[in-house]
Amino acid sequence: MSRRYPEPRMFRCPDRLKPHYDAVIIGAGGHGLAAAYYLARDHGIRDVAVLEKSYLGAGGTGRNTAIIRSNYLTAEGVRFYDESLRLFRDLSADLDLNLFYSRRGHFTLAHSDATLRTMRWRAEVNKHLGVDSELVGPEVIRRECPQLDLSCGGHTPVLGALYHPPGAIARHDAVAWGYGRGASQRGVEIHQQTEVTGIRVQGGRVAGVETNRGFVETGKVLSAVAGYTPAVMEMVDVRTPLEVHPLQACVSEPLKPWLDTIIVSANLHLYVSQSSRGELVMGAALDPYELHSTRSTLDFVEGLAGHLLELFPFLGEVRVLRQWAGLADMTPDFSPIMGKTPVEGLYLDAGWGTWGFKATPVCGKTMAHTLANDRPHPLIEPFRLSRFEEFDLVGEKGAASVGH
Amino acid sequence: MAKTATMSERLGPQPGERIDREQPVGITFEGRQYRGFRGDTLSTALWASGVRVLGRSFKYHRPRGIFSLCGLDCNALAENRDSTNLRMDTTLIEPGLEARAVNTWGGVQSDLYRFTELFSRFLPVGFYYKAFHRPRGLFPFYERRMRRIAGLGNIHPNRPLQSTPKNYDFCDLLVVGSGPAGLSAAIAAAELGLKVLLVEEDRLPGGTLGFQLSGQPETGTLLEELLGKAAALPNLEIRTGTTAAGCYADRWVALFDSRRLTKLRARGLVVAAGCYDQPAVFRNNDLPGVMLASAAQRLIHQYAVRPFRQAVVLAANTDGYRAAVDLQRAGVEVALVSDLRPQGEASGWREEVAGLRIPIRRGTAVYEALAAPGKRAIRGALLCPLDEGGDPLPDRSESIPCDGIAMSVGWAPADGILRQAGARMGYHEALQQYVPDRLPAGIFAAGRVNGVYALGDRLEDGRRAGRQAAAYLGKAGSEAPAEPPRRGEAFSHPYPVVPHPRGKNFVDLDEDIQLDDIRHSLQEGFDSAELLKRYSTLGMGPSQGKHSNLNGSRILARLKGESLASTGLTTARPFTSPVPLSHLAGRIFSPQRRTPIHARHRQLGACFMVAGSWLRPEYYLVPGADRRATIQAEAEAVRGRVGVVDVGTLGKLEICGPDAVAFIERMYTGRFAKLKEGRSRYLLMCDESGMMVDDGVAARLAPDRFYVTTTSGASDGVAREMTRWALTWSLKVMVLNLTGAYGAMNLAGPRSLEILQPLTDIDLAPDAFPYLGVREGRVAGAPARVLRVGFVGEWGYEIHVPADAAVAVWDRILQAGRGAGIRPFGVEAQRLLRLEKGHLIMGQDSDGLSYPSEAGMDWAVKGDKPFFLGQRSLSILKTRPLKRRLVGFAFPETYGGPVPRECELVIHGNEIAGRVTSAAFSPTLKQVIGMAYVQPELSAPGTPVPIRTGGCRLVTAHVVELPFYDPGNLRQKERPA
Numbered sequence A: 001m002s003r004r005y006p007e008p009r010m011f012r013c014p015d016r017l018k019p020h021y022d023a024v025i026i027g028a029g030g031h032g033l034a035a036a037y038y039l040a041r042d043h044g045i046r047d048v049a050v051l052e053k054s055y056l057g058a059g060g061t062g063r064n065t066a067i068i069r070s071n072y073l074t075a076e077g078v079r080f081y082d083e084s085l086r087l088f089r090d091l092s093a094d095l096d097l098n099l100f101y102s103r104r105g106h107f108t109l110a111h112s113d114a115t116l117r118t119m120r121w122r123a124e125v126n127k128h129l130g131v132d133s134e135l136v137g138p139e140v141i142r143r144e145c146p147q148l149d150l151s152c153g154g155h156t157p158v159l160g161a162l163y164h165p166p167g168a169i170a171r172h173d174a175v176a177w178g179y180g181r182g183a184s185q186r187g188v189e190i191h192q193q194t195e196v197t198g199i200r201v202q203g204g205r206v207a208g209v210e211t212n213r214g215f216v217e218t219g220k221v222l223s224a225v226a227g228y229t230p231a232v233m234e235m236v237d238v239r240t241p242l243e244v245h246p247l248q249a250c251v252s253e254p255l256k257p258w259l260d261t262i263i264v265s266a267n268l269h270l271y272v273s274q275s276s277r278g279e280l281v282m283g284a285a286l287d288p289y290e291l292h293s294t295r296s297t298l299d300f301v302e303g304l305a306g307h308l309l310e311l312f313p314f315l316g317e318v319r320v321l322r323q324w325a326g327l328a329d330m331t332p333d334f335s336p337i338m339g340k341t342p343v344e345g346l347y348l349d350a351g352w353g354t355w356g357f358k359a360t361p362v363c364g365k366t367m368a369h370t371l372a373n374d375r376p377h378p379l380i381e382p383f384r385l386s387r388f389e390e391f392d393l394v395g396e397k398g399a400a401s402v403g404h
Numbered sequence B: 001m002a003k004t005a006t007m008s009e010r011l012g013p014q015p016g017e018r019i020d021r022e023q024p025v026g027i028t029f030e031g032r033q034y035r036g037f038r039g040d041t042l043s044t045a046l047w048a049s050g051v052r053v054l055g056r057s058f059k060y061h062r063p064r065g066i067f068s069l070c071g072l073d074c075n076a077l078a079e080n081r082d083s084t085n086l087r088m089d090t091t092l093i094e095p096g097l098e099a100r101a102v103n104t105w106g107g108v109q110s111d112l113y114r115f116t117e118l119f120s121r122f123l124p125v126g127f128y129y130k131a132f133h134r135p136r137g138l139f140p141f142y143e144r145r146m147r148r149i150a151g152l153g154n155i156h157p158n159r160p161l162q163s164t165p166k167n168y169d170f171c172d173l174l175v176v177g178s179g180p181a182g183l184s185a186a187i188a189a190a191e192l193g194l195k196v197l198l199v200e201e202d203r204l205p206g207g208t209l210g211f212q213l214s215g216q217p218e219t220g221t222l223l224e225e226l227l228g229k230a231a232a233l234p235n236l237e238i239r240t241g242t243t244a245a246g247c248y249a250d251r252w253v254a255l256f257d258s259r260r261l262t263k264l265r266a267r268g269l270v271v272a273a274g275c276y277d278q279p280a281v282f283r284n285n286d287l288p289g290v291m292l293a294s295a296a297q298r299l300i301h302q303y304a305v306r307p308f309r310q311a312v313v314l315a316a317n318t319d320g321y322r323a324a325v326d327l328q329r330a331g332v333e334v335a336l337v338s339d340l341r342p343q344g345e346a347s348g349w350r351e352e353v354a355g356l357r358i359p360i361r362r363g364t365a366v367y368e369a370l371a372a373p374g375k376r377a378i379r380g381a382l383l384c385p386l387d388e389g390g391d392p393l394p395d396r397s398e399s400i401p402c403d404g405i406a407m408s409v410g411w412a413p414a415d416g417i418l419r420q421a422g423a424r425m426g427y428h429e430a431l432q433q434y435v436p437d438r439l440p441a442g443i444f445a446a447g448r449v450n451g452v453y454a455l456g457d458r459l460e461d462g463r464r465a466g467r468q469a470a471a472y473l474g475k476a477g478s479e480a481p482a483e484p485p486r487r488g489e490a491f492s493h494p495y496p497v498v499p500h501p502r503g504k505n506f507v508d509l510d511e512d513i514q515l516d517d518i519r520h521s522l523q524e525g526f527d528s529a530e531l532l533k534r535y536s537t538l539g540m541g542p543s544q545g546k547h548s549n550l551n552g553s554r555i556l557a558r559l560k561g562e563s564l565a566s567t568g569l570t571t572a573r574p575f576t577s578p579v580p581l582s583h584l585a586g587r588i589f590s591p592q593r594r595t596p597i598h599a600r601h602r603q604l605g606a607c608f609m610v611a612g613s614w615l616r617p618e619y620y621l622v623p624g625a626d627r628r629a630t631i632q633a634e635a636e637a638v639r640g641r642v643g644v645v646d647v648g649t650l651g652k653l654e655i656c657g658p659d660a661v662a663f664i665e666r667m668y669t670g671r672f673a674k675l676k677e678g679r680s681r682y683l684l685m686c687d688e689s690g691m692m693v694d695d696g697v698a699a700r701l702a703p704d705r706f707y708v709t710t711t712s713g714a715s716d717g718v719a720r721e722m723t724r725w726a727l728t729w730s731l732k733v734m735v736l737n738l739t740g741a742y743g744a745m746n747l748a749g750p751r752s753l754e755i756l757q758p759l760t761d762i763d764l765a766p767d768a769f770p771y772l773g774v775r776e777g778r779v780a781g782a783p784a785r786v787l788r789v790g791f792v793g794e795w796g797y798e799i800h801v802p803a804d805a806a807v808a809v810w811d812r813i814l815q816a817g818r819g820a821g822i823r824p825f826g827v828e829a830q831r832l833l834r835l836e837k838g839h840l841i842m843g844q845d846s847d848g849l850s851y852p853s854e855a856g857m858d859w860a861v862k863g864d865k866p867f868f869l870g871q872r873s874l875s876i877l878k879t880r881p882l883k884r885r886l887v888g889f890a891f892p893e894t895y896g897g898p899v900p901r902e903c904e905l906v907i908h909g910n911e912i913a914g915r916v917t918s919a920a921f922s923p924t925l926k927q928v929i930g931m932a933y934v935q936p937e938l939s940a941p942g943t944p945v946p947i948r949t950g951g952c953r954l955v956t957a958h959v960v961e962l963p964f965y966d967p968g969n970l971r972q973k974e975r976p977a
């Protein structure tokens, strides 16, 4: 406890852009910063610029509800997210920053037979791959979350749940800061308020990026801009099947800790956890239509409040402090798009929809590997962009739509 | 018994006070008894009794008292038997109220958590990010302890659910705020004929007119005059106690009062919400006794409570001088006015103050509030002159005894609603305030929020805004000047911040953020408004930065050497003040659908199950029989005799119009152009990527009219998609969703014909009404559509009748079938019967990635049509090898092991090779059968299917051809003997 203040800067913000970098990363969200960190740390590529049009963590990284889990549905998905979970567990020590990684146990409630069925599928796949995940009955839910009204207001009783004890939450911003600091310490430059406005391609190869602060030459570009991917890919005429929808969330005033677990109900389109500050962090399903905007809607909080009170009727007097929205870049199969693109030297990390925060470490690691070797990391091979034209999808809809 | 404290600080009657002295109210706070008057809030009643410590701060648990007295005292939160996080400054007292402060350990007076402050030197900004994470294994231990001290109020898990119905409303013009500007805007607009609604958060109207009286009773008269005018206008409604908390697209405004949420559509909006009084930042500026001048004025004029005995007024504007006058008149001894400005006050209020013999110190700051023991009050103010640069000169400080400091050093616009509505704020250098720079069409601002301060100017600015709004809404003769009268001296000091080497100069009281915390955040690289907010948590507390964001921005700008114009603001988001979940939820609309025959099912002893939004009979309880046996008996009844099942949950759509055929051909994979009238055909719908999404039956009723069914869960979604596609394709077709308008039942089994014929005028003779035929006629007197189809694979009729006739038809059928041994059957028996037939259930035997070839459904896809949804994808998929295939499997009759459950895995060589989608014991076949997706190599009949069931055990079935039962379909086609 004997630290001296002020502490050194977490990340340096150089005034000028250099004319050339070995690699440029678009987007200082968690993914872009993590990729920069592992490029510098594991692959010795340090002459890297991360360009961010706004501030560090301005996108989904600073807006998400920070649920971390690996109980996905496909073998490809489970392996990938489980590796991320493993990295997350050591990340605070790794980055020397307390990310408040907090293991809470994750319950996805089932209110119908049909939901129970999909959950059994997930549980079976998870267990086969060594992930701690199982279908449990109401008694286990009652034990872990005694405040929950299992009758759900009397009309859609909770029949069971998919229980994933390693499910966790973390402090989202800190993940970006930690990676930013680690990258910066290793020589990476982070430029905020620097927007990439074009990507220069010569003979099918990346030659550099245009920014609002001038041209930067580079042979390798990683686009890690999540909800902004369609705009960036348009710069090079690469089509993706992404659709961008707003995803909203809200928080309550701080309460004394009472909710230890993460509760998700797909039937009620709702999830809730309690942050380390005591706020209830709540979210629901995606907005139903495509829209590139982070406006909030009243319907969203109204619907969410109703469903929350069905599960926790005593929360009526608890107040909602603020609501917000982020952009979710949705793929048709609810799995990400990662790897190379038809443009040589342009790498893509996108399709993070509602589930990308938990993947931050593994994305950074595998994308850094992909950039450094110009070859997709084996873990992300199934998520290649070309899978859509090859009809080789990785269907995660059953595991990703509300659960995040 | 404990003594009730006396109201030692209560003043004599004040004009316009909000309390009813005739009605004393006894309350208990932290176990002690107090008395107040009806109309007092918890804070004012306690303050009147001399209580100073109302709460403890979030992080360091420092004592806190009254600060704003306008609903923003987030360090004075209380809880009682059934409520938590009550704002003490606005919560009215009720007889018998028993409250205590939130988040203390052992009570607010000597809260043991206060020792966290001892470590505060070691708890600088971002501290938690830098500690406790090593070694990894220990964090959970620390975390448990940290969580114990986190949060504010406790929940009450037994509190009953209160449902508060919502209201809908609309008006021409919504005016937010009932101060002079708001009132005059509302009156001006209403006089021009607009329907105006004025909302006021406070429980009484008037805004500053209710508390900035400065010993001038005329202000009160002005308020009465304005309210009189307003009352005379029938098209102007004033709602007090009502907060405009959110403004969404197209002026959709969320109004909250104590009872409910009102959702209002306003054609125009005038925001005259005023300003939030801003604190000065100096050491111990948070302790009880230090408050905003406006809070002191509210105490005096609204509650007749003396804020302190002896005060120092810290001023940087006229309002501070007016407050000094108010205080002195209320019997407070004002020791002096310390004015941050070197030039002091220019208005006549300076003489007024001087005339009361109150000394004035120009260019002087409060350097520190001197804490009384335990920091439970203050005992003085340490004053300190400022040098030309505005920095304090501590060696020339002077100590003034006092128990209160009232500050008036600046104002921040209450611009939440404005900004949510799309206004852009710009920094006005002369006023040192953010003012609206660019307003979207239909949005107007008036009064202090608009940078207009003099009372006369505010009235004028309100009129201007009201008239402009009227002009915008098309009222002739309502021209108004475009520019607000922003003039006079600044009411806000550019930098009311005094550094102190020992800190505890708080910028954000909600979050206990000190000046140094902001400095350190910046030094660590969090040097923009948004990053600073996230790292330091500035403005993240319950009052959402209303008293801290502006000072935070001032400090940030100063440290970066920028102007506030370039520092910028963080995004304004709903809600402007926190709103209860119960109001948002309203009565909770989670409708559960029941078929028209529901009551009969109940009488018949049905066990219900949830299916999408529907409740359906799972099976009908037979006393003494178990579930499995009952379901099997129901199935056997259908196979052997006859049964009837309620299929009213099926989606029922009517598609009509000249392009109906073309439309159906596009929506579904099959061909329908040549389907004859009076015939029906199976339907399969894919999405654009070729995945199966729904199925049903299409019956052609007329050349341009089809009756189409969907699966139970999908009706609304399919109807919506159809409507969308019909528009996209510009086809002349109408989609009617009749799902709720019709009831439906399926009468199935070898004896169905003989039961139904006597009840209907339709000729059921097999030649007259063949398999897959459709007939319209009457069944049991009701107009009916009868389809000769059946999911369960027996001779049968699907009978669709208007919902109100369904019960009667059901009853008649059961009656008519009694002799034949008819039995109602539920969803489970139906699922078993269709499994025997190898029919798929969409969503169970298919998933998000199943396409027809995988499921053996190619027969339903006519790829050579010009177009249908998914066609392109399916033609590509055709060229790729299958990755899995849906097969039937069966166990030998001798198998005595467990029945595999749906979604258990097929395991091959310790790898996942597929999954079971359906499985059951078939009473007809006397063996366990099922369907599963397996790798194509494992799909040939006879191949073993090893299934892991019950977690570990492998059981092996073998692939068999589908269907299991009646492959020739003879039971449905050939007249039963």
Ligand SMILES: Cc1cc2nc3c(=O)[nH]c(=O)nc-3n(C[C@H](O)[C@H](O)[C@H](O)COP(=O)(O)OP(=O)(O)OC[C@H]3O[C@@H](n4cnc5c(N)ncnc54)[C@H](O)[C@@H]3O)c2cc1C
Pocket: A026, A027, A028, A029, A030, A031, A032, A051, A052, A053, A054, A055, A056, A057, A058, A059, A060, A061, A062, A063, A064, A065, A066, A067, A068, A194, A195, A196, A197, A224, A225, A226, A227, A228, A232, A247, A248, A249, A283, A325, A326, A327, A328, A352, A353, A354, A355, A356, A357, A358, A359, A404
């Ligand atoms: C409300 C909400 C809740 C969520 N909850 C969860 C959850 O519980 N669990 C979970 O795992 N995931 C969750 N997610 C999803 C998750 O937030 C995102 O998938 C993830 O943050 C994506 O991170 P990223 O680093 O790829 O992108 P982002 O954090 O979005 O970063 C992209 C950055 O790129 C910048 N940028 C864009 N265009 C340009 C350009 N042209 N030039 C320069 N910079 C540019 C943006 O400003 C942004 O900072 C949630 C999302 C939302 C909105």
